Amino acid sequence: DQQVKQNSPSLSVQEGRISILNCDYTNSMFDYFLWYKKYPAEGPTFLISISSIKDKNEDGRFTVFLNKSAKHLSLHIVPSQPGDSAVYFCAASGSGSARQLTFGSGTQLTVLP
Amino acid sequence: GAGVSQSPSNKVTEKGKDVELRCDPISGHTALYWYRQSLGQGLEFLIYFQGNSAPDKSGLPSDRFSAERTGGSVSTLTIQRTQQEDSAVYLCASSYAGNEQFFGPGTRLTVL
Numbered sequence: 434d435q436q437v438k439q440n441s442p443s444l445s446v447q448e449g450r451i452s453i454l455n456c457d458y459t460n461s462m463f464d465y466f467l468w469y470k471k472y473p474a475e476g477p478t479f480l481i482s483i484s485s486i487k488d489k490n491e492d493g494r495f496t497v498f499l500n501k502s503a504k505h506l507s508l509h510i511v512p513s514q515p516g517d518s519a520v521y522f523c524a525a526s527g528s529g530s531a532r533q534l535t536f537g538s539g540t541q542l543t544v545l546p
Numbered sequence: 547g548a549g550v551s552q553s554p555s556n557k558v559t560e561k562g563k564d565v566e567l568r569c570d571p572i573s574g575h576t577a578l579y580w581y582r583q584s585l586g587q588g589l590e591f592l593i594y595f596q597g598n599s600a601p602d603k604s605g606l607p608s609d610r611f612s613a614e615r616t617g618g619s620v621s622t623l624t625i626q627r628t629q630q631e632d633s634a635v636y637l638c639a640s641s642y643a644g645n646e647q648f649f650g651p652g653t654r655l656t657v658l
Contacts, residue, residue: 538586
């Protein structure tokens with residue numbers, strides 16, 4: 434029972450264009466969402482997050498959008514750069530002190546020069 | 547330290563042997579988490595520590611898995627009588643006050 438789903442295992446984008454990575458969730462108790470980036474042989478690196486009280490959060494080239502009614506979030510990267518090529522994981526957590534993360538299966542983004 | 551560190555980085559063991567994986571969290575981070583990532587899968591939650599206590603052990607896949615944390619710092623994940631399905635990358639993360647989790651580089655465990 435996957436509570437967080439990333440339905441696209443891979444995405445290729447031309448350098449300079451927009452990358453859009455999508456994520457869907459099923460658990461309505463989730464109230465905090467994060468995106469992590471992972472390079473081979475390294476641990477995931479935190480990228481950007483959003484609380485359920487917001488619908489958009491922006492940090493430089495990265496913007497996360499949250500649509501609570503659709504239980505959907507997306508990560509936009511503009512403009513995409515070759516160094517952005519990595520696996521991107523969507524993660525979610527619920528209220529409470531534990532805040533264990535439930536991860537999607539990841540999307541491999543390749544930015545072509 | 548500058549970040550979360552884990553050791554060893556790679557571990558190859560024979561089926562049936564016990565293994566110990568170590569995590570050094572970021573200094574001052576009160577929460578510590580263990581996850582594992584099997585091939586082609588997302589990260590799977592294993593266990594969470596707040597200080598030295600583990601209020602949430604719900605993710606441990608079997609009683610062969612155990613973890614402890616001493617002094618509110620270093621944590622050890624122990625897998626007894628390893629099986630081939632235990633092969634995965636084991637990741638540790640730490641956080642302060644329930645905010646973003648910072649991950650270590652992981653330990654790649656291979657059970658032959």
